[in-house]
Amino acid sequence: MSTRLPVATPPEVRTEAGKLFQEHRRPLSITLTLHVLAAALGLAGPFLLGRMVDGVIEGTSTTRIDLLAATLAAFIVAQAVLTRAAIQRSLVLGERVFAQLRETFIARVLGLPLSTVERAGTGDLVARTTGDIDALSRTVRFAVPEILVALVTTVLTLAAAVIAGPLVAAGAIVGVPLLYAGTRWYLKRARAAYLWERASYATLDGTVTETVDGVRTVEALDMADVRIQRIDGDLREAFAAERRTLFLRSVWFPTAELSYVLPVVATLAWGAWLVSAGHATVGQVAAVVLYMVQIVDPVDRLVSWLDELQVGTSSLARVVGVAKVPNDREPSGRSPAGEDIHASDVRYSYVDGQDVLHGVSLDLRPGERLAMVGPSGAGKSTLGRLLAGIHPTRAGSVEVAGVPLVDLELDQLRREVVLVTQEHHVFVGTLRDNLALAAPSATDDELRQALDSVDALAWADALPEGLDTVVGSGGHPVGPAQAQQIALARIVLADPHTLVLDEATSLLDPRAARHLERSLSAVLHGRTVVAIAHRLHTAHDADRVAVVENGWISELGSHHELVEHGEAYAKLWESWHGRPAQESTN
Known part of the structure; x- marks a missing residue:
């Protein structure tokens, strides 16, 4: 059962935005100053036109009119x-x-506890790194500057209208109550609606991604109809959320447009009466009416971008919310003085109240090869992750030389223990860059030695540009087996004293995997290795074998000891090997 990542509250969003404004205060001040000056120069037009109207009515000389026109042109150019x-x-x-x-968001994402990421699922995180970041990009690049400019322009235009004709400008207040009421109604509902919309997109993205990634399983189990129903349900949810935000816009936009058109009509009618009563000139009315027409554009942009701002603040709340994920470890600064790893009464649960490990205790001897075998779902991978310090225990402890793994800084932890799974990734970049992730200062000779140790040097040398060949998405194609060899070469370069291999060679064919494991034996000599595998030849070659069943270690001993014992491991060996266990070991 996946749980969504947290979302920041409105005060937290305002605090984050305030920090950004504070950090960029100087360039923001310069930018606003330029916009204010530009808006102020734009206000000269209606005022000068009003003076020209009055001048024509009063019979002012054409020279003065020409001077006013030239001044107007200068203001426009400026x-x-x-x-x-x-x-x-x-x-x-x-x-x-x-x-x-x-950059801040990516740093926070990369620092998320893996246990949190696994519980949240990929959909929510992918939606935040794609859709929410895209929406936030549009808000920061365009919406915020446009809103600030529109707000400044609106205030200055109203001030200019009052200066040009105080009595005539009174007509501008007609639209204020309607605009205030409509905007208040909209903002009260917009945040919840847009958060719902973004969350529904995240759920839909996750469902589609899971379906595409698991398409072979879907086909094999004839689950196409089930997945289609799931996607249809998510689509209905997204449609309902989209319809809600559309409804809010369909009410607010017409209300806003009416509210800033009314002042133009009211000012013209009110100004006509003032002129007839001798309280204002025709030029004053013309200037104020032009200001009311001119103010339509900034108010319209303010309304339009304010809606975009709701999308952006909702996305910012989801982006900032990532920082609210509590850390699952508290580094103490202690450094282990040895390499022995000890798990004591370890319990762990992915769902509260449902432990998948039930008080497991295990001592890893430095330099030994321990194989963990057992049926799927027995808890092997979970125990491996705990031994690698990926997850903190719910109860009990996992320590290296007396120091809990969760007390180590991540950089230090990875120098002690590294987990290698069947999941792997080739980043966009050269082969050298991909390998150097584990050891940035490694020389080309060291990179080649690492490739050679995992049987990858031959195909690496055959690449068009060797180590300088661009691989990853859009680069030179790298097959699953080659990608796994790259992952293993990184481990060789990282040089930890303990390795947890969770089906690390599963993508290779059995013969190639067997050859690779034999090659790795020389490289891993002297290191502690925990191998989780279904291929029991790994257990045959190990110093000890741990049989994991239903969240317990039911058997622990060497291959020959467990075969002679005749219990669960012997039955697994007989089933896998195809003949009686005693006979197969002779």
């Missing part, structure tokens, strides 16, 4: 120059802020 500079500054600032947000 406004264009400042607007371009302001927009450029806004875009650069938006890119910098977004880059900082993205």
Whole structure:
């Protein structure tokens, strides 16, 4: 049962946004200043046009009218120059802020406890790293600058209208109550609706990803109809969420548009009466009406981008929420003085109240090869993850030389114990870059030796550009077996004293896997190795074998001891080998 990652509260979102504004205070101030100056220059147009109207009515000389026209043209040119500079500054600032947000988010994601990631599932995390980041990108790059500019322009335009004709500008207040009521109604409901929408997308993404990744299993078990029903259900949920946000927009947008069109009509009618009563001039009415027409654009942009801001703040809440995941370890700064690993009365559960390990105790002898075997779902991989320090125990402890694994910094932990699973990833970049992840200072000779130790040097040398060949998505194709060899070569370079191999050679054919394991034997000499496998030849070659059943270690001993014992392991060996256990060991 997956659980979603936490979402930041509105105060936490405001705090995060406040920190960003504080960090970029100087460039933000410069940008706003340029926008204010550009907006201020744009206000000269209606005022000068009003003066020109009054001048024509009063019979002012054409020279004065020409001077006013030339002044108006100068203001327009100056406004264009400042607007371009302001927009450029806004875009650069938006890119910098977004880059900082993205890097911070990636750092937080990479620091998430693996146990939390596994519980949350891939859908929620993928949705936050793709859809939410994309939405946040649009908000930071465009919505925030546009809203700030529109707000400043609106305030300045209203101020200019009051200066141009105080009595005439009174008509502008007609639309305020309607705009206030509509906006208040919308904002009260928007956050919850957009969070619902983003969460429904995350669920849908997760379902589709799981279905695509497991398409062979779906086909083999004839589960196509079940998965289609699941996807249809998620689509209905996403549709309902999308319909909710659309409804909010369909109510708010018309209300807002009506609210900022009404002042134009009201000002014109009110101004006509003032002129007839001798309380205002035609030029004043013309200037204020032009200001009311001019204010429509910034208010319209403010309304439009405010809706986009709701999407962005919802995405920011989900992005910031990743930082709320509690750490599953508390480094103490202690360093182990030895290499022996001891698990004592270990219990673990993925779901509260349902332990999958029931008080397991195990001592790993430095330099030994321990094989863990048993039926699927018995708890082998879970125990392996605990021995590698991936998960903290629910109860009991796993220690290296008396120091709990969860007390070690992650960098230090990986120098002690490394887990290698059947899951692997080849990053976009050169083969050298992929290998150097484990040892950034490694020389080419060391990289080649690592490849050679896992039987990968032959195909690596055959690549078009050797170690400089670009692999990964869009690069030179690398098969599953080769990708697994790259993962194993990284481990050789990392050089930990203890390895936990969870089906690490499962993607290789049995003969190739057997050859690789024999090659690794020389490389892993002197290291402690815990091998989790269904291929029992691994158990045959191990120093000891631990049989895991129903969350317990039911048997522990050498291959020959357990075969002679005639219990669970002997039956597994007989089933796998195809003849009686005693005969197969002779």
